[in-house]
Amino acid sequence: MKSTMMRMIVTGFVLVWAWVGAAAASVLSRGPEVQLDGRVNCPWLSEQGGTVFLQLWVKAQEVARPSRRPMNCAVVIDRSGSMGAEGKIENARSAVRALIDQLRPDDVFSIVIYDDVVEVLRPAGRVGDKAVLRRLVDEIGPRGWTNLGGGMVEGFRQSERYLGEGYVNRVILLSDGLANRGITDQEELGRIARRYRQRGVSLSTIGVGLEYNENLMVALANGGGGNYYYLEHATNLASIFRREFDLMSTLVAQSASLDLDLGRGVHFRDAIGCETAREGESVSIALGDLSSGECREVTVELAVPRGHGSRLLASGQVHYAIEGNTRKTSNTLRVVANYTQDVAAVDRNRDWDVQAKADVAVSTRQVEHALQALDEGRKDEAVSVLKDAEASVANSPAAARSGAAGALLKEQESKLRVYQEALDSTGANVVRAKKSIQYENYRVQRKR
Numbered sequence: 001m002k003s004t005m006m007r008m009i010v011t012g013f014v015l016v017w018a019w020v021g022a023a024a025a026s027v028l029s030r031g032p033e034v035q036l037d038g039r040v041n042c043p044w045l046s047e048q049g050g051t052v053f054l055q056l057w058v059k060a061q062e063v064a065r066p067s068r069r070p071m072n073c074a075v076v077i078d079r080s081g082s083m084g085a086e087g088k089i090e091n092a093r094s095a096v097r098a099l100i101d102q103l104r105p106d107d108v109f110s111i112v113i114y115d116d117v118v119e120v121l122r123p124a125g126r127v128g129d130k131a132v133l134r135r136l137v138d139e140i141g142p143r144g145w146t147n148l149g150g151g152m153v154e155g156f157r158q159s160e161r162y163l164g165e166g167y168v169n170r171v172i173l174l175s176d177g178l179a180n181r182g183i184t185d186q187e188e189l190g191r192i193a194r195r196y197r198q199r200g201v202s203l204s205t206i207g208v209g210l211e212y213n214e215n216l217m218v219a220l221a222n223g224g225g226g227n228y229y230y231l232e233h234a235t236n237l238a239s240i241f242r243r244e245f246d247l248m249s250t251l252v253a254q255s256a257s258l259d260l261d262l263g264r265g266v267h268f269r270d271a272i273g274c275e276t277a278r279e280g281e282s283v284s285i286a287l288g289d290l291s292s293g294e295c296r297e298v299t300v301e302l303a304v305p306r307g308h309g310s311r312l313l314a315s316g317q318v319h320y321a322i323e324g325n326t327r328k329t330s331n332t333l334r335v336v337a338n339y340t341q342d343v344a345a346v347d348r349n350r351d352w353d354v355q356a357k358a359d360v361a362v363s364t365r366q367v368e369h370a371l372q373a374l375d376e377g378r379k380d381e382a383v384s385v386l387k388d389a390e391a392s393v394a395n396s397p398a399a400a401r402s403g404a405a406g407a408l409l410k411e412q413e414s415k416l417r418v419y420q421e422a423l424d425s426t427g428a429n430v431v432r433a434k435k436s437i438q439y440e441n442y443r444v445q446r447k448r
Contacts, residue, residue: 032328032329032330032331033060033061033063033252033253033320033322033328034058034059034060034061034252034253034256034290034318034320034328034330035058035059035061035330035331036056036057036058036059036258036316036317036318036330036331036332036333037056037057037059037333038054038055038056038057038316038333038335039054039055039335039351039354040052040053040054040055040313040335040337040351040354041053041055041350041351041354041355041358042337042346042349042350042351043337043338043349043350043351044337044338044339044340044345044346044348044349045304045337045338045339045340045346046339046340046341046343046346047306047307047308047339047340047341048306049303049304049305049306049307050303050304051269051301051302051303051304052301052302052304052313052337053299053300053301053302053354053355053357053358053361054299054300054301054302054313054314054335055297055298055299055300055354055357055358056258056297056298056299056300056316056333057295057296057297058256058258058287058290058295058296058297058298058318058330059294059295059296060252060253060290060291060292060293060294060295061252061292061293062292062293063250063252063292068248068249068250069166069167069168069251069323070104070106070107070108070166070167070168071103071107071108071109071167071168071170071248071249072107072108072124072159072162072163072165072167072168072169072170073099073103073107073108073109073110073159073170073171073172073248074109074110074111074112074124074155074156074158074159074170074171074172075096075099075109075110075111075112075155075171075172075174076112076113076114076151076152076154076155076171076172076173076174077092077096077111077112077113077114077140077151077174078113078114078115078146078148078151078174078175078176078177079113079114079115079140079141079142079143079144080114080115080142080143080144080145080146080176080177081115081142081143081144081145082142082176082177082209082211083142083176083177084141084142086209086233086234087234087235088176088208088209088234089140089141089142090234091234091235091237091238092140092174092234092237093137093138093140094237094238095237095238095240095241096111096137096241097134097137098238098241098242099241099242099245100127100130100133100134100137101130102242102245103127103130104127105126105127105128106126106127107126107127108124108125108126108127108162108167109122109124109125109127109133110122110123110124110125110155110158110159111133111136111137112151112154112155112158113140113151114146114147114148114150114151114154115142115143115144115145115146115147116144116145116147116181117144117147118147118150118151118153118154118182120154120158121136121139121140122136123158124158124159124161124162145180145181146175146177146178146179146180146181147179147181147182148173148175148177148179148181148182148184148189148216149179149182149183149184149188149189149192150181150182150183151173152171152173152189152192152193152203152220153183153192155171155173156171156192156196156201156203159171159196159201160196160199160201163199163200163201163325164200164325166323166325168248168251168254169200169201169202169254170201170202170203170204170226170244170248170289171196171201171202171203171204171224171226172204172206172241172244173203173204173205173206173217173220174205174206174208174237175205175206175207175208175212175217176207176208176209176211176212176234177209177211177212178211178212178213179213179216186213186215186216186219189216189219189220190219190220190223191223193220193223193224194223194224194275194286196224197223197224197225197255197286197288198255200254200255200321200325201224202224202225202226202254202255202288202289203220203221203223203224203225203226204221204224204226204227204228204229204244205217205218205220205221205224205226205227205228205229206228206229206231206237206240207228207229207230207231207435208231208232208233208234208237209231209232209233209234210232210431210432210435214230214434214435214438214439215375215438217230218438218442222274222275222286222288223275223286224288225255225286225287225288225289226288226289227243227244227247228439228442229439230435230436230438230439232432232435232436246291247289247291248291250291250292250293251289251290251291251292252290252291252292252294252322253289253290253318253320253321253322253328254289254320254321254322254325255288255289255320255321256287256288256289256290256318256319256320257284257285257286257287257318257319257320258284258285258287258298258316258317258318259282259283259284259285259316259317259318259319260282260283260284260285260300260314260315260316261281261282261314261315261316262281262282262283262302262313262314263311263312263313263314263315264311264312265304265305265307265311266302266303266304266305266311266312266313266314267302267303268283268300268301268302269301269302269303270300270301270365271283271285271298271299271300271301272298272299272300272301272361272362272364272365272445273299273361273364273365273368273442273445273446274286274287274298274445283300285298285300287318287320290320295447296446296447297357297447299357299358299361299362300314301358302314304337307339308339309338309339310336310337310338310339311336311337311339312334312335312336313335313336313337314334314335315332315333315334315335316332316333317329317330317331317332317333318330347397352397352398352401352405353403353404353405355396355397355398355405356396356398356399356401356404356405356406356408356409357408359392359393359396359398359399359409359412360393360408360409360412360444361445362392363389363390363392363393363412363416364441364444364445366385366386366388366389366392367385367386367389367416367419367437367441368441369385370382370383370385370386370389370419371434371437371438371441373385374423374430374434375434379423379430382423383420383423383424386416386419386420386423387420389416390413390416390417390420393409393412393413393416394409394413396409399413412444415440415444419433419437422436422437423437
């Protein structure tokens, strides 16, 4: 009887131990919070070498958390005189009040307002009494000019008071006008945003109306590792603030960078639409923050030398921070291409889905060139560049393929045609068209 009882106990123990081991193995098998994958459009190359496009996928894990991490959020509001028009200041107040309603007592919240003068309406601190915060927001009214740089810097200063304490740190900057007071140089403002991104504070920017500098707001969001939004009318501001809250609530990785080491003789040309830093044969591509389930795609253009056999094109990892600012690393990706004397084998083995993505990415770079020409007063040239981009997409060999590759290129071809039609207008319509095209192009590059 005792031996039977002992066998039952041992068996039960073994089963429990097996269950615990399986559960642990399941957790371990999830691997890092961020996974890196990639393929090239031409896995087989002519022995003469040439240009290849490396398509990279950076995927953040789907994370189901019973409760989110606490937030450290600084809202920076333009209160210049132009915000008094078209209900902009009223919609801004309403959006901030809605954000306050979503915050928890342990979140940190600050409000900075700016015109000629930068004012800390509410210093960074625990949320506390929400009714008090709402009353502060209700007092915001329009006046003066636009010291955007000063407002942004003060937002960063408020956020850094709680750095290193496990918070999700973000500054949300809203403006409807040109930066015409304080620091106005785009390069200098971008350097400030990058410096704080590296410290763990991201920046998202929202441009409202037709008078703000979209080039500056895009550059600040890219440098700051956050998101850029364009709203012609302020009525949808609350939905943008809600989206930012949702992204912060499900944050998986902060201040992520995709770091590539190039193979021998391989030259880096571009990571289309991304901020990059070079050091020798290494390239760092800024990704910013990644939320649960988010998949960021990056198209990298490489020049591959002549050769035989096979060649390592690049190896890479994603470096990022998690809760508590602990630095972590994704899996390591190695991408190899093979040389062949059979020229027909290059197209026979071509990855048409990657080719289509590369063709779309190249067309977004052409859109950037067109918009630069437009900024410099060369509208005819801008339209011509867009026509060339449309023709390149339409004539891509991948466009004739069935399935996802062909559909992707047809969609981009249609967008490029719409962009040309929009620029055929004059006056304020061109201003509107330029902002809309730039925002849509930004979203295509970010796969949003």
